Amino acid sequence: MNNSLVKLLGWKATVLHGDPCVYDRWKWLQSQLLPGKMHTLDAGCGSGPFTMYAAKIGNRSLGISFDERNNQVAQERAKTLKLTNIKFMEGDLRELDEYGDQLGKFDQVICMETIEHILHDDKLIADLSARLAPGGRLLITTPYKHYRHMVDDHLSEYEDGGHVRWGYTHEEMRALFNKHGLEVVAEDYISGVVSQQITNLMRLLGKKVPQLAWPATFPLRVLQPLDRTLTRLTGYPYLSIAVVGIKRNGQNRTERA
Numbered sequence: 713m714n715n716s717l718v719k720l721l722g723w724k725a726t727v728l729h730g731d732p733c734v735y736d737r738w739k740w741l742q743s744q745l746l747p748g749k750m751h752t753l754d755a756g757c758g759s760g761p762f763t764m765y766a767a768k769i770g771n772r773s774l775g776i777s778f779d780e781r782n783n784q785v786a787q788e789r790a791k792t793l794k795l796t797n798i799k800f801m802e803g804d805l806r807e808l809d810e811y812g813d814q815l816g817k818f819d820q821v822i823c824m825e826t827i828e829h830i831l832h833d834d835k836l837i838a839d840l841s842a843r844l845a846p847g848g849r850l851l852i853t854t855p856y857k858h859y860r861h862m863v864d865d866h867l868s869e870y871e872d873g874g875h876v877r878w879g880y881t882h883e884e885m886r887a888l889f890n891k892h893g894l895e896v897v898a899e900d901y902i903s904g905v906v907s908q909q910i911t912n913l914m915r916l917l918g919k920k921v922p923q924l925a926w927p928a929t930f931p932l933r934v935l936q937p938l939d940r941t942l943t944r945l946t947g948y949p950y951l952s953i954a955v956v957g958i959k960r961n962g963q964n965r966t967e968r969a
Contacts, residue, residue, distance in 0.1 A: 718792050723768055726761035726789060729926070731914050732907040732933055733951055737824055737853055738765065740902050740954050744851055745769065750819040753843060755805055756826030760786030760798075766822070767798040774815070776803040806830060806871070808839040817845040823852045825952065828875045834888060841892040844959040850894055853902055853954045855879030860949055862908060863915040885955045894957030901950035904943025906935050908951050 717725045727738045741762055745752070747769035754763040757775030759782045766773035767790070775798070777783050783800045790798050803811065805826065821840050827833050840850055857879040868874030882899045889896050903911075910932045917925040943950065 718789050723764040723793055726764060731911040732936060733903040733911055736903045736907050740900060744956055746820060752820040753818045755821055755823045755840060758782055760800060762822055762824060763798060764790060764795060767795045772797045775800045778804045805836060812839060812843055818843050818848055819845055820849045825853055827854050828877055828879055831871055831876050837888045838892045841894055841959060846959055846961050848959045850957045853952045856950050856953050857881050858949050859951050863912045880953060882953055889957040893960045895960055896955060896957050898956035900954040902954050903951035904939045905946055905948035906939040906942055
């Protein structure tokens with residue numbers, strides 16, 4: 713995606729240019745991320761669509777990615793959008809405890825579809841919890857343990873960018889949160905049968921005619937409002953779980969602009 717699309721559609725272009733499941737994650741985030749004068753960390757931000765969304769709703773946002781190229785793209789897009797309350801930095805979440813204190817505390821931490829790539833998931837939750845101010849919120853999405861594997865899905869033995877586990881149940885994620893001082897206050901499922909099948913088609917087309925994968929499937933997104941209904945009727949498993957936890961030993965900050 714070039715910056716002309718960002719100029720035309722604003723930050724939403726960064727979400728719409730992804731697959732339908734990226735859009736679903738944003739819709740969930742929209743319902744949970746607090747607006748206003750919050751200090752928000754996007755841990756594992758990729759090219760920064762959710763970091764930019766946080767900035768657009770008034771948060772002072774920081775995105776961390778280990779990928780230098782992703783950070784460059786994110787910075788260019790933020791500059792195009794004239795976002796001044798946003799920063800991106802290169803960093804390895806597996807080593808967050810080594811430099812986390814330099815970052816200070818956050819009111820909100822986002823970690824979207826990232827924990828399944830990291831072997832020591834318990835340490836990651838501990839380190840993310842340590843970055844929260846008392847009453848701060850951790851918002852996580854990750855694959856549902858029992859989802860139906862999609863085109864090209866596979867497990868990696870090492871942390872090479874692939875998934876090191878298929879996913880989690882709400883119960884398993886709740887146990888991790890509770891262990892590290894986070895009280896779960898919201899749980900949900902994201903991306904049902906419609907979003908998954910459109911994404912599967914995108915992946916299949918991407919193998920044969922990459923330039924057509926996005927434009928050919930984009931019109932099908934008109935069906936996404938039916939996703940939850942059709943998923944419930946078919947019993948098809950959701951792709952991801954979503955969890956919100958609040959850091960104990962403090963009051964939740966809900967300051968708004």
